[in-house]
Amino acid sequence: MSKVLVIGAGGVSSVCVHKMAMNAGIFGEIHLASRTLSKCDAIADSVKQRTGVDIATYAIDAEDVPALTALIRQIAPKLVVNLALPYQDLPIMDACLEAGVNYLDTANYEPKDEAKFEYKWQWAYQERFAEKGLMALLGSGFDPGVTSVFAMWLKKHKLKTIRLLDILDCNGGDHGQHFATNFNPEINIREVTAPARHWRDGQWVETPAMTIRENFDFEGVGPKNMYLMYHEELESLARFVPELERGRFWMTFGDAYINHLTVLQNVGMTRIDPVVYNGQEIIPLQFLAAVLPKPETLGATTKGKTNIGDIATGEALDGSGERTFYIYNICDHEEAFHETGNQAISYTTGVPAMIGAAMMLTGAWAGEGVFNIEQLDPDPFMAMLNTQGLPWQVKELAGPLQF
Incomplete structure (x- = not known):
C-alpha cells in the first residue's frame, strides 16, 4: 500500500x-x-x-x-x-x-x-x-486520458495504423440550470471560445470557434449537435500516432448553452484580460466563474448520460484491409452521484485519475521522465476501467464519419 x-x-x-x-x-x-x-x-x-x-x-x-x-x-x-x-x-x-x-x-x-x-x-x-x-x-483524465488510451488499445488489438481519428464527447445530462458548466467555468469557457483546430496531413488547420457543427446519434443519449473544437489530446496523439492523417475533436452543446455563451462573449464577460472596476483590476471571466453555479453542486440535480469515445479508421492488424472501430463509454449522472456525490463529468475524469495513479503505484506503468498516456501499455488501464465504474465497449462501423 x-x-x-x-x-x-x-x-x-x-x-x-x-x-x-x-x-x-x-x-x-x-x-x-x-x-x-x-x-x-x-x-x-x-x-x-x-x-x-x-x-x-x-x-x-x-x-x-x-x-x-x-x-x-x-x-x-x-x-x-x-x-x-x-x-x-x-x-x-x-x-x-x-x-x-x-x-x-x-x-x-x-x-x-x-x-x-x-x-x-x-x-x-x-x-x-x-x-x-x-x-x-x-493527461490521465478522460479527454485527455481515456480517449488516448482507447486509440492505443485499438492500435494494439485491432488496427496496425490509425489514419483517421474522431473523438466524440457527448454530455446528454440536464442539470436544470439556465446556464452552468459541468467543470471549472473558467477553464470550460476558455476552451470553448478558443479557435478550433484539427490535425490534417501533418499540420494544424484552424477555424473560428463553434462554427463547424454536425449531428450524431449517441447511444444512450440520442441525436445531438456536436461542434469541432481543439482539445489537447490531439497534440499528443499527433506526436505518438505518426501515421495519423486527420485527427478531430467534437463536443456536444445545447442551443441554450450556445445562446448564453454568445451573449456573454458579446458583452465582454469571457475576456481574460484585466479591466478596472471601482479602482480594482478584475478579470471578467474569473468574475463570471464566481457567480455561476459551482460544478460540484450540480450532481444532485443532474440526470441523463454521457457518451465519450473514439472512431478510428486504419489498416487492420489481421490484414483484412481498412476498417473502422468505435470504442466508447456511457456513464450515468445519477449513478455517479449515488456512488461518489458527484455528477458524471467529474466522475469520468476523477476515475481515470485514480486509475493512472494506481498504474504508477503498482508498477504497471513505470519510467523515468515525462510521459503522455499514449506511451504506456493500454491493457492494464483498460482492464481497470471495466472494474472501476467506466466500462467500455467497441464495435465495428461500416466506415469513417462522412463529414
Missing part, C-alpha cells in the same frame, strides 16, 4: 479521492490539499461517511513552490496527483522535482494570460525528471 497526496478540491478531486478510498489495497494513505481547507474537509467527511477511510487535509497555495515542497516533504508521498487548475501544473511539477516525488495530472499547462493549451512547457521537463529518476504522467 502506498501514500499519495492529491492537490485540488473540486468535483474531479472528490471523485478521485472517493475512488482511492474504495481501493485501499493500493492507496494505503490518502492526503488532500487545496487553497481552501473547508473544501478538503468536506470531501474528507464524505469519504469517511461512504467508505470509513480517514483522509488527512491541508491548506496550501499550489503556486507557492517552497511551501508546497515543504508540505510534500512533510507527507513524503510516493505520488502527487495534481487535480488543481492547469495554470498550476508547472509549480507543482517544480515542487515534485525539489521533493523527489513522482507526478500525475489530468490536463496540460495553460498560462493565465493566454487561452492556449500546449504540452511544450511540460515536455520541457523531460530531462529534469529523468535525471532525478522520477516519472511524470500527463
Whole structure:
C-alpha cells in the first residue's frame, strides 16, 4: 500500500479521492490539499461517511513552490496527483522535482494570460525528471486520458495504423440550470471560445470557434449537435500516432448553452484580460466563474448520460484491409452521484485519475521522465476501467464519419 497526496478540491478531486478510498489495497494513505481547507474537509467527511477511510487535509497555495515542497516533504508521498487548475501544473511539477516525488495530472499547462493549451512547457521537463529518476504522467483524465488510451488499445488489438481519428464527447445530462458548466467555468469557457483546430496531413488547420457543427446519434443519449473544437489530446496523439492523417475533436452543446455563451462573449464577460472596476483590476471571466453555479453542486440535480469515445479508421492488424472501430463509454449522472456525490463529468475524469495513479503505484506503468498516456501499455488501464465504474465497449462501423 502506498501514500499519495492529491492537490485540488473540486468535483474531479472528490471523485478521485472517493475512488482511492474504495481501493485501499493500493492507496494505503490518502492526503488532500487545496487553497481552501473547508473544501478538503468536506470531501474528507464524505469519504469517511461512504467508505470509513480517514483522509488527512491541508491548506496550501499550489503556486507557492517552497511551501508546497515543504508540505510534500512533510507527507513524503510516493505520488502527487495534481487535480488543481492547469495554470498550476508547472509549480507543482517544480515542487515534485525539489521533493523527489513522482507526478500525475489530468490536463496540460495553460498560462493565465493566454487561452492556449500546449504540452511544450511540460515536455520541457523531460530531462529534469529523468535525471532525478522520477516519472511524470500527463493527461490521465478522460479527454485527455481515456480517449488516448482507447486509440492505443485499438492500435494494439485491432488496427496496425490509425489514419483517421474522431473523438466524440457527448454530455446528454440536464442539470436544470439556465446556464452552468459541468467543470471549472473558467477553464470550460476558455476552451470553448478558443479557435478550433484539427490535425490534417501533418499540420494544424484552424477555424473560428463553434462554427463547424454536425449531428450524431449517441447511444444512450440520442441525436445531438456536436461542434469541432481543439482539445489537447490531439497534440499528443499527433506526436505518438505518426501515421495519423486527420485527427478531430467534437463536443456536444445545447442551443441554450450556445445562446448564453454568445451573449456573454458579446458583452465582454469571457475576456481574460484585466479591466478596472471601482479602482480594482478584475478579470471578467474569473468574475463570471464566481457567480455561476459551482460544478460540484450540480450532481444532485443532474440526470441523463454521457457518451465519450473514439472512431478510428486504419489498416487492420489481421490484414483484412481498412476498417473502422468505435470504442466508447456511457456513464450515468445519477449513478455517479449515488456512488461518489458527484455528477458524471467529474466522475469520468476523477476515475481515470485514480486509475493512472494506481498504474504508477503498482508498477504497471513505470519510467523515468515525462510521459503522455499514449506511451504506456493500454491493457492494464483498460482492464481497470471495466472494474472501476467506466466500462467500455467497441464495435465495428461500416466506415469513417462522412463529414
